Amino acid sequence: MKDSWRVDRRDEGSIDLALYVRDALALSDDVQPVVPNLTPSVAVTVPAGVDRNTVVEEWPGWWADLLQWCRDQGEHDPSEPVDDIAPALDGRPALRVALEVFKEPAARHRTAANRARARPTSNVTRVVKELEQELGREAKPFHLVITEVSVNEPMWAPLTPTHVLASVGFTDTEAARPVLRKTLLPLA
Numbered sequence: 001m002k003d004s005w006r007v008d009r010r011d012e013g014s015i016d017l018a019l020y021v022r023d024a025l026a027l028s029d030d031v032q033p034v035v036p037n038l039t040p041s042v043a044v045t046v047p048a049g050v051d052r053n054t055v056v057e058e059w060p061g062w063w064a065d066l067l068q069w070c071r072d073q074g075e076h077d078p079s080e081p082v083d084d085i086a087p088a089l090d091g092r093p094a095l096r097v098a099l100e101v102f103k104e105p106a107a108r109h110r111t112a113a114n115r116a117r118a119r120p121t122s123n124v125t126r127v128v129k130e131l132e133q134e135l136g137r138e139a140k141p142f143h144l145v146i147t148e149v150s151v152n153e154p155m156w157a158p159l160t161p162t163h164v165l166a167s168v169g170f171t172d173t174e175a176a177r178p179v180l181r182k183t184l185l186p187l188a
Contacts, residue, residue, distance in 0.1 A: 004138060004139055004140065004141045004142075005128060005139045005140070005141060005142045005143070005144075005187075005188070006142075006143045006144070007124045007143075007144045007145075007146065008143070008144070008145050008146070009146045009148055009171065010145065010146070010147055010148065011110075011114070011147070011148050011149070011150075011168075012070055012147045012149075013110065014066060014069070014070065015066065015067075015070060015147060015149055015165070016038075016106065016109075016110045016113075016149065016150070017099060017102070017103065017106045017110075018062075018063060018066055019035060019038050019149060019151070020038060020042055020102055020105070020106035020109055020110075021055075021095075021098050021099060021102050021106070022059070022063075023037050023038050023041070023042035023044070024042050024043070024044060024045055024102055024105075025044070025045075025046060025050070025052050025055055025056075025098065026044045027055065027056060027059050028056070028059070028060075030060070031059070031060050031063045031064070032064075033067075033155075033157035033159075033165060034157075035149065035151060035155065035157070035165070036151040036152050036153035036155060036167070037151060037152050038109070038113070038149075038150055038151055038152070039113065039150055039151060039152040040109070040112060040113065041152070042109065047101050047102075049097060049101065050094070050097060050098050050101055051094045051097070054093075054094035055094045055095055055098050057094075058092040058094055058095045059095070061092075062088055062089070062092055062095050065088040066088050067159060067165075069088055070147060070159070070163075071159050071160055071163050110150075113150035113168075114150075123171060123172050123173070123176060123177065123180065124171060124180060124184075127177060127180045127181055127184055128184060128188065130181075131181070131184060131185060131188045132188065135188060139184075139187070139188040140187070140188060142162065142187035142188070143162060144162050144163070144164070144183065144184070144187060145162065145163045145164070146163075146164045146166050146171055147159075147163070147164070147165050147166070148166055148167065148168045148169075148171075149165065149166070149167060149168065150167075150168045151167045151168075153167065154167050154170045154173070154175060154176075155167040155170065156170060156176065156179040156183075158183060161183075161186065161187070162187065164183060
């Protein structure tokens with residue numbers, strides 16, 4: 001990889017936790033971007049003390065705030081704890097309770113999902129090299145972040161021009177090449 005450009009692939013514990021809560025409480029996916037269910041699948045359950053009806057009301061705004069937080073945070077260690085995810089939880093007491101209840105099962109789920117992750121290939125590098133050939137020059141300096149989530153369908157959802165939410169492993173498939181090109185061309 002050239003020093004002029006960089007693509008970071010990472011997972012994000014706060015996004016994984018949010019998706020676990022969504023799947024466990026069978027919350028609506030009527031939010032953007034639409035993210036498929038987690039894999040392995042999560043059993044639907046409403047534990048004692050969790051007010052699902054209020055969580056349903058709090059969910060869409062929190063999801064939007066969480067994605068904004070993820071976009072804005074920049075460089076960080078994705079293994080750092082994100083228990084509070086403040087201020088996204090301000091005024092969302094039912095979600096705060098749900099996150100506390102589901103924190104440990106979500107962590108176990110994340111560990112199992114991470115064990116199943118495949119080693120990345122150099123698909124991104126190949127696409128950048130193809131673009132450099134087509135453009136007749138080296139790629140301009142850029143930094144693309146791909147936040148990967150363990151979901152049961154291929155997904156590629158740009159959050160900003162330099163940050164994408166994608167399913168684990170999708171970036172490494174031939175099916176990803178067109179969306180990689182579309183994302184990388186303006187950056188290169």
